[in-house]
Amino acid sequence: xxxxxxxxxxxxxxxxxxxxxxxxxxxxxxxxxxxxxxxxxxxxxxxxxxxxxxxxxxxxxxxxxxxxxxxxxxxxxxxxxxxxxxxxxxxxxxxxxxxxxxxxxxxxxxxxxxxxxxxxxxxxxxxxxxxxxxxxxxxxx
Amino acid sequence: xxxxxxxxxxxxxxxxxxxxxxxxxxxxxxxxxxxxxxxxxxxxxxxxxxxxxxxxxxxxxxxxxxxxxxxxxxxxxxxxxxxxxxxxxxxxxxxxxxxxxxxxxxxxxxxxxxxxxxxxxxxxxxxxxxxxxxxxxxxxxxxx
Numbered sequence: 372x373x374x375x376x377x378x379x380x381x382x383x384x385x386x387x388x389x390x391x392x393x394x395x396x397x398x399x400x401x402x403x404x405x406x407x408x409x410x411x412x413x414x415x416x417x418x419x420x421x422x423x424x425x426x427x428x429x430x431x432x433x434x435x436x437x438x439x440x441x442x443x444x445x446x447x448x449x450x451x452x453x454x455x456x457x458x459x460x461x462x463x464x465x466x467x468x469x470x471x472x473x474x475x476x477x478x479x480x481x482x483x484x485x486x487x488x489x490x491x492x493x494x495x496x497x498x499x500x501x502x503x504x505x506x507x508x509x510x511x512x
Numbered sequence: 513x514x515x516x517x518x519x520x521x522x523x524x525x526x527x528x529x530x531x532x533x534x535x536x537x538x539x540x541x542x543x544x545x546x547x548x549x550x551x552x553x554x555x556x557x558x559x560x561x562x563x564x565x566x567x568x569x570x571x572x573x574x575x576x577x578x579x580x581x582x583x584x585x586x587x588x589x590x591x592x593x594x595x596x597x598x599x600x601x602x603x604x605x606x607x608x609x610x611x612x613x614x615x616x617x618x619x620x621x622x623x624x625x626x627x628x629x630x631x632x633x634x635x636x637x638x639x640x641x642x643x644x645x646x647x648x649x650x651x652x653x654x655x656x
Binding site: 383384385390391392396397399403404407412414422427428429431432434437442443446447451453454456458459462463464465468469472475477479480482485486487490493495497498499500501502503507 | 514515517518519520524526528530531532534535539545546547554556561563564565566569575577580588589592595597599600604605607608609610611613614615619620621623624625630631633635636637638639640641642643646
């Protein structure tokens with residue numbers, strides 16, 4: 372448990388390396404919501420294979436690593452109402468804001484983008500307030 | 513070749529999310545929970561990810577085109593707007609509720625169980641709803 376931050380740092384370096392490859396080789400910003408959202412609403416039809424290839428990597432590498440870890444508990448809520456509401460908010464919100472933790476957060480902050488910094492401030496504040504209200508005030512999550 | 517490198521980038525991203533524990537919703541909600549048992553891990557993940565990415569932006573400035581051709585993304589616009597704020601607040605609420613964002617949602621589908629598919633399906637639904645919602649929101653502004 373006390374080594375969590377080391378694995379966080381190593382994982383973070385891998386995440387950033389993925390973003391570096393996507394930028395330097397493909398010339399694209401690694402934003403998960405944009406890559407997926409472009410497939411969902413058809414706006415990314417012109418390079419859909421590249422998007423599917425990226426998402427296949429995101430999906431498959433954990434499959435390959437899983438045997439090293441055995442079972443992984445993600446501690447996700449079993450409340451389907453919460454899951455559906457959260458999923459809708461994440462899907463709609465990231466498309467309206469044009470980015471999520473990877474696009475606005477990792478890729479935006481690393482080039483000191485004002486929009487990336489502002490978006491990150493907004494979603495961290497909203498996320499913190501949501502956990503405070505739904506966990507400590509209402510006891511739902 | 514572009515597709516191979518896209519797969520490689522996605523693989524690094526997915527492996528990083530998995531190893532860092534960012535598909536564990538308790539760690540994400542724990543980081544957001546500053547009034548509870550605060551978990552600092554996410555800050556290390558974010559910090560770790562920004563280092564290679566900042567180097568990559570510097571390297572990109574020294575090249576005219578990406579290695580596999582095409583063009584680099586245009587400079588980030590300096591303009592903040594309501595859309596960015598409203599969307600980010602909505603995203604943050606969903607992120608706090610479930611402890612998942614789009615990347616980890618995809619990375620955890622293979623082992624997270626049915627709940628992760630429910631979240632993923634709802635997220636796709638939200639993404640499908642975005643274009644009509646945006647069209648409705650911006651129409652009065654254009655008319656005015």
